[in-house]
Amino acid sequence: MRNTRKRERVATGIYKRIDAKGEIIYDINFRDEFGKNKFLKVGRKSDGVTVAYCKQYRSKIINMKYLGEDVSNIRKKSSITFDDITEDYFEYVKYADFKEPQSFANRYRDHIKDSLGHLPVESITKNDINNLIMLLKDKNLAPATIDRIRQQVSATFNVAIGKEKCRNNPASVSRVDSSSLMRLNKKSINNARERYLSKDEANLLLSELKLRRFDVYFMALLALTTGARAGEILKIQYKDIDLENRYINLVETKNGSSRKIKITSKVYDILNEIEFESPNKYLFAGSKHDHLQAIPNIYSIIVGELFNSELDSRDTKHRVCFHTLRHTFASWLAINGTPIFTIQKLMGHKDINMTLRYAKLSPDAGVEAVNSLEEKFIE
Structure with missing residues (x-):
């Protein structure tokens, strides 16, 4: 078994390590306001965490310390669940005056909550999103419906990132996304209507x-x-x-x-x-x-x-x-x-x-x- 505690320095105050599943994990190192040396997990490379992001995040913490803010309890954010950030997303939907806002609540209740609602946002990975997509496929939902659900999950993470309640969005689909399942669902959608009335x-x-x-x-x-x-x-x-x-x-x-x-x-x-x-x-x-x-x-x-x-x-x-x-x-x-x-x-x-x-x-x-x-x- 790999030693999950062995860290390799990749930049000033930035370290990487390999967990038991073989994934690269990034940590940052800094001293808190009491001078105590601390390591803080930032996230997985597979979830989009980069060295550049780690540098930015570490600088933010150091600035907080110099401004006299408490950084000793910065890990408390890990207790925020997907249910919590969904409440923020619903407030955003209401403020942005989306059409049929109730449809977002129904979609969350019927298809998202049971799979993700109880999970801490920082623990949710692309594998969790893919598992959700598999469950939705088992319900025989149309590909377009499945992707609307994924888009809502992704939008929820984006709102949370804006409120600094999480650091990355595992539900996003980008060109560098290696998850074939998510890409397959994205590509398989064809909403073109063929029916017209005589x-x-x-x-x-x-x-x-x-x-x-x-x-x-x-x-x-x-x-x-x-x-x-x-x-x-x-x-x-x-x-x-x-x-x-x-x-x-x-x-x-x-x-x-x-x-x-x-x-x-x-x-x-x-x-x-x-x-x-x-x-x-x-x-x-x-x-x-x-x-x-x-x-x-x-x-x-x-x-x-x-x-x-x-x-x-x-x-x-x-x-x-x-x-x-x-x-x-x-x-x-x-x-x-x-x-x-x-x-x-x-x-x-x-x-x-x-x-x-x-x-x-x-x-x-x-x-x-x-x-x-x-x-x-x-x-």
Whole structure:
């Protein structure tokens, strides 16, 4: 068995040693305010701890000592658990005004807490994260769902690092990450939706929605005819609507920049019947005069009845959801021969690669050009 106590000096006050599992551990050496020589474990190399970080951490402790701060109990941080830093993360989520903050709490309760909650944050390694991922795979969760859970764990560590409650993030995935399991999950995600509605399907959905709840029908009509996302539609205020020029200004979009969407005659007629109140009032207001936080459940119920009843709940490529309406808008544009750069602009895509997946639906406009070339130059 290796001697886990034997240290090798790698820089001033920085030492490394090999533990029983063969991993490199970094320690720092300093004298506390009583002149007592102390060694303090910083962390494992496999968790991203470097000599440069150790130097920075040691300098911080020495500065604390010179400022008269108590450094004798610096190990107390090891008692902080993942449950503790999760509370900080939830405060951050609340402060940052994330959409659907309850989903973060549900994700933690259902998938993270039992595996990590009781563990001291400084003891959590990438192996623990990989074990969590294996458990999630055993639950038959979709790869995208698993990675959202990993991202939440990673974000929790980042918040804790910012509050100086831990020193590294074992849930991060970087180019130098040697963990094949984490990289495999990262690479295997494919969220591209292939399902879009036919004309008959769209009209069937709209007629059902109109019959059962008009405001949800109007939301769906907006999405189908403008390509706006659910979050963008729910945040429309009266001041964003310009009936004279027939457009709506989407201020809070996913890519961070505003864009104007032209409205069709049906949308115009509905808006024209509404008595506009305060400019700051939301078009789809909730019970507290704020905007609705999500598309009402009646939409999911109806699309479930019409389209999803025989599909696996994990089949995100083919199940119809509210985002399918945006995908349908772009697909119809492509089928109608709209230039791909025009579709990009209407969809609000910053990256043309996001739009190119619709190119396969476009009629082959190049055929006519090639045929005319042959007629002109080939005898």
